[in-house]
Amino acid sequence: MGVVRLLLDITTALTSLLDLDQVLGEMLTRSVRLAAATAGTIILVDERGRAQRKIAVRNDKPYEADELILSRVLERGLAREVFLTGVPAKVDDTQLDPRWLRIDNNGQSSRSAVCLPVWRRRRILGILTLTHSRTHHFTDDLLELLEAVAGQAAIAIENAQLFGEVQRLATTDALTGLANRRHFLERAEAAFASGARPLSVAMIDVDHFKTVNDERGHLAGDAVLTDVAGRIRAALPEGALLGRFGGEEFAVLLPETDEAAALRAAETVRAAVSATPVNAGELALPTTVSVGVATWHDAGGDLREVLKRADERLYEAKRDGRDRVRAG
Ligand code: GH3
Ligand code: MG
Ligand code: MG
Numbered sequence: 001m002g003v004v005r006l007l008l009d010i011t012t013a014l015t016s017l018l019d020l021d022q023v024l025g026e027m028l029t030r031s032v033r034l035a036a037a038t039a040g041t042i043i044l045v046d047e048r049g050r051a052q053r054k055i056a057v058r059n060d061k062p063y064e065a066d067e068l069i070l071s072r073v074l075e076r077g078l079a080r081e082v083f084l085t086g087v088p089a090k091v092d093d094t095q096l097d098p099r100w101l102r103i104d105n106n107g108q109s110s111r112s113a114v115c116l117p118v119w120r121r122r123r124i125l126g127i128l129t130l131t132h133s134r135t136h137h138f139t140d141d142l143l144e145l146l147e148a149v150a151g152q153a154a155i156a157i158e159n160a161q162l163f164g165e166v167q168r169l170a171t172t173d174a175l176t177g178l179a180n181r182r183h184f185l186e187r188a189e190a191a192f193a194s195g196a197r198p199l200s201v202a203m204i205d206v207d208h209f210k211t212v213n214d215e216r217g218h219l220a221g222d223a224v225l226t227d228v229a230g231r232i233r234a235a236l237p238e239g240a241l242l243g244r245f246g247g248e249e250f251a252v253l254l255p256e257t258d259e260a261a262a263l264r265a266a267e268t269v270r271a272a273v274s275a276t277p278v279n280a281g282e283l284a285l286p287t288t289v290s291v292g293v294a295t296w297h298d299a300g301g302d303l304r305e306v307l308k309r310a311d312e313r314l315y316e317a318k319r320d321g322r323d324r325v326r327a328g
Contacts (some may be wrong), residue, residue: 006034007148014156018163020044024055025062027153028128032057034149035142037130039063039110042118043073044126044157045083050074077101078115079127086124088116088143093135112137116146120154128153173244175222176229181251184243185303188253191241192296192303199255200262200295203310204232204269206248207288207322216283223280224287228273232289235272237265251307259295259327266291266325274323288323290314295327 010030017023024042032040039058046052051074056063073079078099082089091113094100100113110131118126128150132138171183179187192199206228213221225248232250233242237257245251252269254262270291277284292314296306313326320326 003145003148006145007152010034010149011152011156014153015159017156018160020053020157020160020164021055023153023156023160024053024126025057027149027156028055028057029060031128031146031149031153032060032130035114035130035138035146036132037137038133040128040130042126042128043079045074045124047123049083073101074127078113079129082115082117082127083124086117086119088114088147090114090138090140090143092138094131109133111135114138114143114146116143116150118150118154118157120158125154125157176226176244178229178233178250179241179243181243181245184241184245184251184253187241188243188251189303191253191255192301192306195299196256197299198258198295198297199253199306200257200259200293201306201310202252202254202262202266202269202294203245203292203307203314204250204252204266204289205291205314205318207290207318209248212280212285212287216280216285220280220283220285224278224285227278227280228287228289231272231278232269235265235269240265251310257295258297259293262293262295263325263327266293266327270323270325290317290322291325292317293325293327 013030014023014026017026024044028040028042039056041054041056043051044053074083078089078091081099091097091100094111094113111133112135113129113131115127115129117124118128171179173180209221212224229244229250236242236252239255241253243251254265257265270289274288278287292310292312294306294309294313313328317324317326
């Protein structure tokens with residue numbers, strides 16, 4: 001295959017992907033194959049030059065590169081030099097080159113290597129390293145070709161990163177970092193449709209929250225919401241799905257949880273909020289929540305019905321004096 005055709009092929013394959021891990025995996029596998037290398041790694045670098053994500057393949061198969069070693073790979077050696085200079089580097093014999101750190105061997109010896117920066121808009125997005133078990137495997141021509149591949153891959157990486165960011169923005173609540181209402185409902189709907197029962201839902205509402213806004217200002221109110229959200233998340237059992245449902249209202253889906261267990265979880269949440277005053281900037285504000293719990297035992301049914309029941313229990317908790325849990 002001609003070089004142009006080859007590049008076009010790789011570009012098409014990469015830019016059709018939107019998942020970052022897939023892009024990195026595909027880029028790495030294709031580079032390894034193209035260079036007939038034994039193994040390769042791609043390390044994603046964040047804005048501040050820290051290793052962010054690593055993917056490694058050996059003999060065409062993914063392998064677990066040592067996390068600790070890879071996270072330090074930008075601190076020393078060849079990858080660091082390439083990161084600092086921004087220029088590709090080639091090692092013809094790893095045993096004779098002091099830049100080569102024998103840290104990424106995984107039981108096999110690499111005798112030659114190339115290391116390239118992945119540039120995009122004057123920033124290094126990542127470092128691509130390919131190795132071979134023989135010395136002098138990589139030619140200058142090959143290095144040049146790999147640079148072109150890295151240039152194309154950079155566009156695909158940027159696309160995937162942007163797509164991921166847009167997805168994150170569309171699914172999270174900006175203030176608390178929790179799932180937003182739509183995303184919560186989508187995921188809850190999926191959990192509900194899976195048919196696994198029992199399944200419980202809890203609606204949590206901050207008590208007299210309007211007073212905080214009125215007396216302390218909207219910023220203090222925001223800070224209370226953030227702190228309360230953090231406490232709820234920390235108090236919930238693993239597997240619980242938490243979302244910000246509305247202004248000062250949170251919703252929880254507890255998969256495979258019966259009413260007794262859901263009540264315990266809700267009580268833990270309630271206690272976690274009231275235990276100590278909530279931090280709102282300089283202020284420490286005693287805060288409480290009321291919780292309504294509803295449980296669904298049979299397969300089928302309607303998620304909205306369960307949410308409505310939890311909401312009714314929530315208002316019962318409010319009527320009964322707030323800072324309490326009601327179920328049924
Ligand atoms: P109750 O105990 O009955 O729940 O009383 P409450 O005051 O908490 O209930 P109400 O629904 O009257 O007030 C909720 C307030 O939450 C009104 C609204 O201005 C405020 N709010 C909604 N979203 C936000 C937000 O994002 N930030 C802030 N600071 N306030 C918010
Ligand atoms: Mg309220
Ligand atoms: Mg409310």
